[in-house]
Amino acid sequence: MVSARRPFWSRCIVLGLLAGPVGAFAGTQPLRFGVLPLQSPVALARLFIPLCAHLAKALHRPIVFATAPDFQRFMARAKKGRYDVLFLNPYLYRQLHGYRAVARIKGVPFIGLLITRQGRHIGPLTPRSLAGRSIAFPDPDAFAATLMVKEYLRARGVIVDTEMRPVYLRSQDSVILAVARGLVDLGGTWPWSLDQEPPAIRAQVRIVARTAPGPEMPIAVRDTMAPATVKALQNALIGLTGSVAGRAILRRMHIPAGFAIASPREYANIPRVLNPCAAPRRP
Incomplete structure (x- = not known):
C-alpha cells in the first residue's frame, strides 16, 4: 500500500x-x-x-x-x-x-521558442532593447528552450548571461506560466511543451521568435x-x-x-x- x-x-x-x-x-x-x-x-x-x-x-x-x-x-x-x-x-x-x-x-520540430506575454511590447531583438530584461528558462542544460534560444540571441548580438536577467525555473510549465502572468519579460520553451498548456494559458502568450530546427x-x-x-x-x-x-x-x-x-x-x-x-x- x-x-x-x-x-x-x-x-x-x-x-x-x-x-x-x-x-x-x-x-x-x-x-x-x-x-x-x-x-x-x-x-x-x-x-x-x-x-x-x-x-x-x-x-x-x-x-x-x-x-x-x-x-x-x-x-x-x-x-x-x-x-x-x-x-x-x-x-x-x-x-x-x-x-x-x-x-x-x-x-x-525540435526548435526553441522565445515567448512573451500578450500585449507586452518587446521591440527588436537587439542588445539595446533587451538590456536588463528578465528571461526565464527551465534549466541551463535545456537544449531547445535554453541553449538554442541563447544561441539565437547571441547571433543577434545579445549575450543573455551578461546583458539580461536570466532565471531558471526547473520546468517548462513554470516558464510558460511565469510569462503568462507577466512575472518575466521573456521565456524560452519549445513547441511540445507549449502545446500541452491549457488554452487559457496559451492565449496569454505570444511567440516572439523561433530558432532553426535541431535533431x-x-x-x-x-x-x-x-x-x-x-x-x-x-x-x-x-x-x-x-x-x-x-x-x-x-x-x-x-x-x-x-x-x-x-x-x-x-x-x-x-x-x-x-x-x-x-x-x-x-x-
Whole structure:
C-alpha cells in the first residue's frame, strides 16, 4: 500500500511498475524508463505512464516510469546506469556514455521558442532593447528552450548571461506560466511543451521568435540491452500509430505522428558544449 505521505510523482512510479495484468510479469526484471524532467513530475506521469503500460505489454515485462526533480539529478542517475531507457534532449544525450539512440519523436520540430506575454511590447531583438530584461528558462542544460534560444540571441548580438536577467525555473510549465502572468519579460520553451498548456494559458502568450530546427528528441537505451529487447521496443514505438489505443496514447502525448527509428549517427554533430557567453557572430 502506498503511503498517503508520499508525493504524487512517487506514487506514479509505483503505478508504472504495476502496468499490465497482475502476475503477468512474474520473475521478469523491470525496465526503468527515465524521462527528463521537462515538465512537472505529475504532468510527465500523465503522459508517460500510459506509454509505459503499452510497452510493458508489447515487451512482456514491467516498465517503470521514473523522473527526477531536476536535470542535474536526472543526469547523475543516468550516468550511474539507473535507467534502462531514456527520453531526453539531444544535447544531454551526447554527454552520456553507455547509451545509444534507437528511436526519436517524429514530426515535432525540435526548435526553441522565445515567448512573451500578450500585449507586452518587446521591440527588436537587439542588445539595446533587451538590456536588463528578465528571461526565464527551465534549466541551463535545456537544449531547445535554453541553449538554442541563447544561441539565437547571441547571433543577434545579445549575450543573455551578461546583458539580461536570466532565471531558471526547473520546468517548462513554470516558464510558460511565469510569462503568462507577466512575472518575466521573456521565456524560452519549445513547441511540445507549449502545446500541452491549457488554452487559457496559451492565449496569454505570444511567440516572439523561433530558432532553426535541431535533431528531434531521442529515446535511448543502455548499450547492454539485449538486441531482441531493443527490436521489440522499436517495433512497439513505431507501431503506436497502427492501433486505436496507440493513437490515443500519442494524442495524449501531443506526438500525433508517433516515433521513428533513430541512429546514434543522427546526433553526432550535436555540440558537447555551447558557449552562450562567447562573442556574437559578425555578418
